[in-house]
Amino acid sequence: MASLNIFQIKADITDPDEIIVDRGKLLVAPVRIDGRLFGMLFRSAFNPKAPRWLPYFQGFVDFAGTRVQTSSAAAVSERTV
Numbered sequence: 692m693a694s695l696n697i698f699q700i701k702a703d704i705t706d707p708d709e710i711i712v713d714r715g716k717l718l719v720a721p722v723r724i725d726g727r728l729f730g731m732l733f734r735s736a737f738n739p740k741a742p743r744w745l746p747y748f749q750g751f752v753d754f755a756g757t758r759v760q761t762s763s764a765a766a767v768s769e770r771t772v
Contacts, residue, residue: 707769722768734766 700710711717717733739760748754 711767711769730768730770732766732768734764737762737764 704710711733714733717735720732720734721728722730722732739762741759742761745754745759
């Protein structure tokens, strides 16, 4: 089951650069509704890695031939209209 966390930006923050830091490291895609540009979606790249709990099972579980990895994705949308 997927989970989704949504964070609301504080009302006194009006400069997008205070929210989206290091835009150059993010992947960007336009968000279009009915063909019109609504905003931009900034997302991080996916970097699969071993889960933090894996070391607790080393020596007790044979993970040979099994790919045990996890990854997470994060994105933020900036409205342009």
